[in-house]
Amino acid sequence: GAGVSQSPSNKVTEKGKDVELRCDPISGHTALYWYRQSLGQGLEFLIYFQGNSAPDKSGLPSDRFSAERTGGSVSTLTIQRTQQEDSAVYLCASSSSPSSDEQYFGPGTRLTVT
Amino acid sequence: QKEVEQDPGPLSVPEGAIVSLNCTYSNSAFQYFMWYRQYSRKGPELLMYTYSSGNKEDGRFTAQVDKSSKYISLFIRDSQPSDSATYLCAMRRTGGGNKLTFGTGTQLKVEL
Numbered sequence: 001g002a003g004v005s006q007s008p009s010n011k012v013t014e015k016g017k018d019v020e021l022r023c024d025p026i027s028g029h030t031a032l033y034w035y036r037q038s039l040g041q042g043l044e045f046l047i048y049f050q051g052n053s054a055p056d057k058s059g060l061p062s063d064r065f066s067a068e069r070t071g072g073s074v075s076t077l078t079i080q081r082t083q084q085e086d087s088a089v090y091l092c093a094s095s096s097s098p099s100s101d102e103q104y105f106g107p108g109t110r111l112t113v114t
Numbered sequence: 115q116k117e118v119e120q121d122p123g124p125l126s127v128p129e130g131a132i133v134s135l136n137c138t139y140s141n142s143a144f145q146y147f148m149w150y151r152q153y154s155r156k157g158p159e160l161l162m163y164t165y166s167s168g169n170k171e172d173g174r175f176t177a178q179v180d181k182s183s184k185y186i187s188l189f190i191r192d193s194q195p196s197d198s199a200t201y202l203c204a205m206r207r208t209g210g211g212n213k214l215t216f217g218t219g220t221q222l223k224v225e226l
Contacts (some may be wrong), residue, residue, distance in 0.1 A: 058213075063195070101206065108157055
């Protein structure tokens with residue numbers, strides 16, 4: 001079956017512009033996660049959605065970052081007024097339930113802020 | 115100091131070698147441990163997970179956890195060129211939701 005998909009695969013933007021990154025989780029997966037992978041930094045947790053519960057936003061690095069998940073499925077991560085330090089690969093993952101440790105990752109969106 | 119430390123490598127081994135990959139952690143609240151493999155320009159894929167100290171084997175892969183030393187390992191037997199990838203350890207706290215804390219990853223190259 002289809003895995004987690006993300007779009008766009010690559011995004012180049014100018015400093016100060018807003019960007020939107022999209023994630024389509026595996027159908028039926030109730031939990032959705034966003035991570036950021038910077039060079040030499042490993043994956044950094046950003047935000048977690050589970051069903052209709054309030055999201056865990058504890059990893060968002062600043063108020064320029066926000067995310068929403070519509071209808072319990074597709075999620076959009078928005079970065080406002082992008083900065084060069086926002087350049088990274090943004091990865092989305094989903095899992096079948098909050099008790100599942102198996103998170104399935106998408107291929108990521110490579111964001112470059114010039 | 116990072117909560118999870120992992121040597122970034124790169125690690126280069128000949129085909130057929132036994133590979134040992136390691137992570138250390140500082141927070142004893144971490145109780146659930148995973149290893150992910152990430153090929154270039156791809157998302158990570160889960161290889162193994164374990165919840166208890168000791169060894170867990172799956173084919174050519176063995177995950178080892180020593181909670182008393184806060185040390186985890188992944189062993190790959192009979193390594194193949196297709197094992198060339200970055201290996202990430204990840205761990206989760208009890209009561210911390212499902213967010214994972216990752217190591218920086220070790221880049222492995224298995225040469226013919």
